[in-house]
Amino acid sequence: DAMVIQNPRYQVTQFGKPVTLSCSQTLNHNVMYWYQQKSSQAPKLLFHYYDKDFNNEADTPDNFQSRRPNTSFCFLDIRSPGLGDAAMYLCATSRNYNEQFFGPGTRLTVL
Amino acid sequence: AQKITQTQPGMFVQEKEAVTLDCTYDTSDPSYGLFWYKQPSSGEMIFLIYQGSYDQQNATEGRYSLNFQKARKSANLVISASQLGDSAMYFCAMREGVGQGGSEKLVFGKGTKLTVNP
Numbered sequence: 001d002a003m004v005i006q007n008p009r010y011q012v013t014q015f016g017k018p019v020t021l022s023c024s025q026t027l028n029h030n031v032m033y034w035y036q037q038k039s040s041q042a043p044k045l046l047f048h049y050y051d052k053d054f055n056n057e058a059d060t061p062d063n064f065q066s067r068r069p070n071t072s073f074c075f076l077d078i079r080s081p082g083l084g085d086a087a088m089y090l091c092a093t094s095r096n097y098n099e100q101f102f103g104p105g106t107r108l109t110v111l
Numbered sequence: 112a113q114k115i116t117q118t119q120p121g122m123f124v125q126e127k128e129a130v131t132l133d134c135t136y137d138t139s140d141p142s143y144g145l146f147w148y149k150q151p152s153s154g155e156m157i158f159l160i161y162q163g164s165y166d167q168q169n170a171t172e173g174r175y176s177l178n179f180q181k182a183r184k185s186a187n188l189v190i191s192a193s194q195l196g197d198s199a200m201y202f203c204a205m206r207e208g209v210g211q212g213g214s215e216k217l218v219f220g221k222g223t224k225l226t227v228n229p
Contacts, residue, residue, distance in 0.1 A: 042222060043202075102157070
Protein backbone atom coordinates (compact mmCIF):
# COMPACT_ATOMS: atom_id res chain seq x y z
CA ASP A 1 0.00 0.00 0.00
CA ALA A 2 1.16 3.50 -0.75
CA MET A 3 1.94 5.31 2.45
CA VAL A 4 3.79 7.89 4.49
CA ILE A 5 6.42 6.41 6.81
CA GLN A 6 8.09 8.10 9.72
CA ASN A 7 11.11 6.84 11.59
CA PRO A 8 11.61 6.46 14.41
CA ARG A 9 8.17 6.39 16.01
CA TYR A 10 9.67 7.41 19.34
CA GLN A 11 12.82 9.46 19.74
CA VAL A 12 14.55 10.46 22.96
CA THR A 13 17.26 13.08 22.88
CA GLN A 14 19.16 15.19 25.35
CA PHE A 15 18.79 18.89 25.81
CA GLY A 16 20.92 20.59 23.15
CA LYS A 17 21.83 17.41 21.27
CA PRO A 18 20.97 17.60 17.54
CA VAL A 19 18.34 15.18 16.34
CA THR A 20 17.00 14.23 12.92
CA LEU A 21 13.56 12.86 12.18
CA SER A 22 12.87 11.04 8.96
CA CYS A 23 9.89 10.87 6.63
CA SER A 24 9.47 8.88 3.43
CA GLN A 25 6.55 8.37 1.10
CA THR A 26 5.55 5.98 -1.65
CA LEU A 27 2.67 8.15 -2.88
CA ASN A 28 4.88 10.11 -5.30
CA HIS A 29 3.40 13.33 -3.97
CA ASN A 30 5.22 16.52 -4.80
CA VAL A 31 4.48 18.36 -1.56
CA MET A 32 5.82 17.31 1.84
CA TYR A 33 5.02 19.02 5.14
CA TRP A 34 6.30 18.98 8.70
CA TYR A 35 3.96 19.74 11.58
CA GLN A 36 4.60 20.06 15.29
CA GLN A 37 1.82 18.96 17.62
CA LYS A 38 2.12 19.56 21.33
CA SER A 39 -0.02 17.75 23.82
CA SER A 40 -3.75 18.50 23.52
CA GLN A 41 -3.15 21.03 20.74
CA ALA A 42 -3.78 21.20 17.03
CA PRO A 43 -0.93 20.48 14.61
CA LYS A 44 1.11 23.53 13.70
CA LEU A 45 2.79 23.78 10.31
CA LEU A 46 6.56 24.31 10.53
CA PHE A 47 7.43 24.30 6.83
CA HIS A 48 6.83 22.48 3.59
CA TYR A 49 8.48 21.61 0.31
CA TYR A 50 6.71 22.10 -2.99
CA ASP A 51 8.91 19.95 -5.19
CA LYS A 52 12.37 21.28 -4.31
CA ASP A 53 11.15 24.68 -3.15
CA PHE A 54 11.37 25.15 0.60
CA ASN A 55 8.65 27.24 2.28
CA ASN A 56 9.20 28.24 5.88
CA GLU A 57 6.43 29.47 8.15
CA ALA A 58 7.18 32.92 9.55
CA ASP A 59 7.04 31.81 13.17
CA THR A 60 9.12 28.64 12.83
CA PRO A 61 12.24 28.99 15.01
CA ASP A 62 15.65 28.86 13.32
CA ASN A 63 16.39 25.82 15.45
CA PHE A 64 14.27 23.81 13.02
CA GLN A 65 15.67 22.96 9.59
CA SER A 66 14.62 20.63 6.84
CA ARG A 67 16.13 18.77 3.92
CA ARG A 68 14.54 17.04 0.98
CA PRO A 69 17.18 15.12 -0.96
CA ASN A 70 14.66 13.58 -3.37
CA THR A 71 10.91 13.26 -3.95
CA SER A 72 10.50 10.40 -1.51
CA PHE A 73 12.40 11.61 1.53
CA CYS A 74 12.23 14.61 3.82
CA PHE A 75 14.11 15.21 7.06
CA LEU A 76 13.47 17.44 10.03
CA ASP A 77 16.61 18.57 11.85
CA ILE A 78 16.42 20.12 15.28
CA ARG A 79 19.78 21.71 15.88
CA SER A 80 19.62 22.26 19.63
CA PRO A 81 16.47 20.75 21.12
CA GLY A 82 15.02 22.45 24.14
CA LEU A 83 12.50 21.09 26.62
CA GLY A 84 9.82 23.06 24.80
CA ASP A 85 10.46 21.11 21.61
CA ALA A 86 9.09 17.91 23.07
CA ALA A 87 6.11 17.11 20.89
CA MET A 88 4.68 14.85 18.23
CA TYR A 89 6.15 15.63 14.81
CA LEU A 90 3.91 14.78 11.90
CA CYS A 91 4.95 14.48 8.30
CA ALA A 92 2.32 14.84 5.59
CA THR A 93 2.26 14.73 1.81
CA SER A 94 -0.08 15.94 -0.88
CA ARG A 95 -0.31 16.16 -4.63
CA ASN A 96 -0.08 19.86 -5.27
CA TYR A 97 -2.08 21.37 -2.44
CA ASN A 98 -4.93 18.90 -2.25
CA GLU A 99 -5.80 16.69 0.69
CA GLN A 100 -2.86 15.84 2.90
CA PHE A 101 -1.98 12.35 4.00
CA PHE A 102 -0.17 12.02 7.28
CA GLY A 103 2.40 9.61 8.59
CA PRO A 104 2.11 7.99 12.03
CA GLY A 105 4.25 10.67 13.66
CA THR A 106 7.41 10.68 15.73
CA ARG A 107 7.01 11.43 19.42
CA LEU A 108 10.07 13.37 20.58
CA THR A 109 11.13 13.44 24.22
CA VAL A 110 13.82 15.87 25.35
CA LEU A 111 15.63 15.03 28.59
CA ALA B 112 -9.53 35.70 14.93
CA GLN B 113 -9.74 31.95 14.85
CA LYS B 114 -10.33 30.56 11.41
CA ILE B 115 -11.62 27.19 12.60
CA THR B 116 -13.69 26.82 15.74
CA GLN B 117 -14.59 23.53 17.35
CA THR B 118 -16.68 24.36 20.39
CA GLN B 119 -16.90 20.86 21.85
CA PRO B 120 -13.71 19.86 23.70
CA GLY B 121 -15.26 16.46 24.42
CA MET B 122 -18.26 14.44 23.30
CA PHE B 123 -19.75 11.16 24.45
CA VAL B 124 -21.95 8.84 22.42
CA GLN B 125 -23.40 5.39 22.91
CA GLU B 126 -22.25 2.66 20.57
CA LYS B 127 -24.45 2.34 17.47
CA GLU B 128 -25.85 5.86 17.82
CA ALA B 129 -25.09 8.83 15.59
CA VAL B 130 -23.06 11.82 16.74
CA THR B 131 -22.43 15.28 15.30
CA LEU B 132 -19.15 17.11 15.82
CA ASP B 133 -19.38 20.85 15.27
CA CYS B 134 -17.08 23.00 13.18
CA THR B 135 -17.45 26.60 12.13
CA TYR B 136 -15.03 28.50 9.98
CA ASP B 137 -14.17 32.03 9.01
CA THR B 138 -12.90 33.07 5.62
CA SER B 139 -13.51 35.79 3.05
CA ASP B 140 -12.11 33.66 0.25
CA PRO B 141 -14.92 32.30 -1.96
CA SER B 142 -12.85 29.24 -2.74
CA TYR B 143 -11.84 26.96 0.11
CA GLY B 144 -11.76 23.36 1.22
CA LEU B 145 -12.81 21.82 4.49
CA PHE B 146 -11.34 18.62 5.90
CA TRP B 147 -11.95 16.33 8.82
CA TYR B 148 -9.21 14.21 10.31
CA LYS B 149 -9.31 11.54 13.00
CA GLN B 150 -6.41 11.15 15.40
CA PRO B 151 -6.43 8.01 17.58
CA SER B 152 -4.26 7.83 20.68
CA SER B 153 -1.50 6.31 18.53
CA GLY B 154 -1.00 9.76 17.00
CA GLU B 155 -1.48 9.33 13.27
CA MET B 156 -3.83 11.72 11.51
CA ILE B 157 -6.32 9.87 9.36
CA PHE B 158 -8.07 11.77 6.57
CA LEU B 159 -11.84 11.20 6.74
CA ILE B 160 -13.72 13.51 4.43
CA TYR B 161 -13.42 16.63 2.27
CA GLN B 162 -15.90 19.32 1.24
CA GLY B 163 -15.12 21.95 -1.37
CA SER B 164 -16.79 25.33 -1.11
CA TYR B 165 -18.32 24.96 -4.56
CA ASP B 166 -19.54 21.43 -4.06
CA GLN B 167 -23.29 21.32 -4.50
CA GLN B 168 -23.87 18.27 -2.37
CA ASN B 169 -22.74 17.35 1.11
CA ALA B 170 -19.80 15.00 1.13
CA THR B 171 -20.27 11.44 2.33
CA GLU B 172 -17.76 8.65 2.94
CA GLY B 173 -19.21 5.48 4.39
CA ARG B 174 -20.41 6.24 7.93
CA TYR B 175 -19.09 9.81 7.72
CA SER B 176 -21.03 12.68 6.27
CA LEU B 177 -20.43 16.37 6.30
CA ASN B 178 -23.34 18.71 7.04
CA PHE B 179 -22.18 21.73 5.04
CA GLN B 180 -24.13 24.92 5.63
CA LYS B 181 -22.32 27.57 3.65
CA ALA B 182 -24.37 30.56 4.73
CA ARG B 183 -23.76 29.69 8.37
CA LYS B 184 -20.13 28.81 7.68
CA SER B 185 -20.44 25.48 9.36
CA ALA B 186 -19.13 22.06 8.37
CA ASN B 187 -20.26 19.58 10.98
CA LEU B 188 -19.14 15.97 10.84
CA VAL B 189 -21.81 13.34 11.34
CA ILE B 190 -20.75 9.84 12.29
CA SER B 191 -23.54 7.30 11.99
CA ALA B 192 -23.71 4.01 13.88
CA SER B 193 -20.79 4.81 16.19
CA GLN B 194 -18.29 2.08 16.92
CA LEU B 195 -15.88 1.71 19.84
CA GLY B 196 -13.03 2.26 17.38
CA ASP B 197 -14.34 5.72 16.63
CA SER B 198 -13.06 6.96 19.99
CA ALA B 199 -10.39 9.49 19.06
CA MET B 200 -9.64 13.18 18.61
CA TYR B 201 -11.33 14.75 15.60
CA PHE B 202 -9.91 17.81 13.89
CA CYS B 203 -11.65 20.09 11.45
CA ALA B 204 -9.32 21.94 9.07
CA MET B 205 -9.60 24.47 6.28
CA ARG B 206 -7.51 25.36 3.29
CA GLU B 207 -8.22 28.69 1.64
CA GLY B 208 -8.13 28.77 -2.11
CA VAL B 209 -7.94 25.66 -4.23
CA GLY B 210 -5.40 24.48 -6.74
CA GLN B 211 -1.95 25.91 -7.09
CA GLY B 212 -3.15 29.46 -6.69
CA GLY B 213 -4.47 28.80 -3.24
CA SER B 214 -2.94 28.66 0.18
CA GLU B 215 -0.71 25.75 0.99
CA LYS B 216 -1.67 25.92 4.61
CA LEU B 217 -4.13 23.73 6.44
CA VAL B 218 -5.49 25.55 9.46
CA PHE B 219 -6.72 23.21 12.16
CA GLY B 220 -9.28 23.65 14.89
CA LYS B 221 -8.45 22.65 18.45
CA GLY B 222 -10.17 19.32 18.11
CA THR B 223 -12.97 17.39 19.77
CA LYS B 224 -12.31 14.27 21.80
CA LEU B 225 -14.98 11.69 21.05
CA THR B 226 -15.59 8.81 23.42
CA VAL B 227 -17.86 5.97 22.32
CA ASN B 228 -19.38 4.08 25.24
CA PRO B 229 -20.36 0.41 24.98
